[in-house]
Amino acid sequence: MTTKKDSAFNRTLTPSPELAAVIGSTPLPRTEVVKKMWDYIKANNLQNPKNKRNILADAKLKAVFGKDEVTMFEMTGLVSKHLT
Numbered sequence: 289m290t291t292k293k294d295s296a297f298n299r300t301l302t303p304s305p306e307l308a309a310v311i312g313s314t315p316l317p318r319t320e321v322v323k324k325m326w327d328y329i330k331a332n333n334l335q336n337p338k339n340k341r342n343i344l345a346d347a348k349l350k351a352v353f354g355k356d357e358v359t360m361f362e363m364t365g366l367v368s369k370h371l372t
Contacts, residue, residue, distance in 0.1 A: 306351040307370035321367060 300315040311324040329335060329343055336342035341360050345353050353366050 301371035304370040
């Protein structure tokens with residue numbers, strides 16, 4: 289039986305160097321990674337003003353996303369590729 293603490297959802301993951309430039313290099317659970325991504329996006333005013341569901345990538349985020357603009361749903365999948 290797995291406890292809530294041991295579930296895959298709460299397991300700490302290490303960010304890639306590209307992702308660490310945005311959220312720091314400390315291993316975190318996926319939920320915290322997404323929270324820190326949103327903190328960074330909001331602090332740097334990177335939501336598309338015409339469609340708040342889209343994120344406009346600055347240089348740091350472009351290294352993670354690989355493109356200039358992503359939807360918030362795409363972001364989760366792209367960020368997952370940067371976690372081990």
